[in-house]
């Protein structure tokens with residue numbers, strides 16, 4: 432039987448989820464997952480910039496205590512991986528370096544949510560820019576995030592900027608941004624970091640991010656490390672589109688996807 436995993440999920444320790452961690456874990460169990468990572472937001476990017484006080488910062492000590500306790504409680508039934516999702520911003524680098532010293536994790540996702548210091552989840556970001564400017568600035572920040580000076584395992588949801596983009600055709604195609612995407616993909620491969628396939632893509636015209644041509648290009652360049660993340664913020668979304676992502680990976684020439692334990696990639700055969 433195929434092993435269903437999920438390397439990117441949130442619970443109510445994240446500012447944008449109301450789901451208790453136990454509910455997420457019980458849902459993962461009910462869906463038959465043997466491995467499940469909880470990767471709550473740690474948004475120091477929003478802490479170091481003015482104007483983002485409305486983003487509730489994670490209570491790190493309480494959060495790690497709770498997730499480690501649940502991991503131990505469910506051991507033998509479900510492999511709960513302790514993860515975190517960092518919101519990249521160069522000015523927050525020193526804070527993430529310190530957090531990495533303080534807490535043991537299995538998987539760290541490095542993600543760009545602020546583009547040029549602005550939240551690309553809201554309309555004003557797009558009002559000031561052309562589509563090409565918006566997507567180019569986003570990819571420039573993703574490229575910089577790959578070079579972050581702290582340890583991480585995965586670059587999250589490449590193409591995130593399209594989730595709330597106000598265009599009829601939102602897709603950021605490889606052919607239109609090949610220079611920047613190649614730069615990002617080559618660096619991922621050289622640094623041994625994983626490309627995430629993120630199935631939180633409702634309303635984008637895609638089943639997952641990044642779009643399939645970018646995935647194919649990563650493989651063509653020699654990329655092997657890929658993870659699956661639903662980015663679920665509620666129990667019902669755990670492992671959404673997992674089968675579609677597996678099919679796309681196989682079609683692009685991948686034989687494995689990976690989960691992370693203590694920052695080591697563990698291969699899972701596709702099919």
Ligand SMILES: [Zn+2]
Pocket residue numbers: 516542544587588
């Ligand atoms: Zn994210």
Ligand SMILES: [Zn+2]
Pocket residue numbers: 439440441516662
């Ligand atoms: Zn997330």
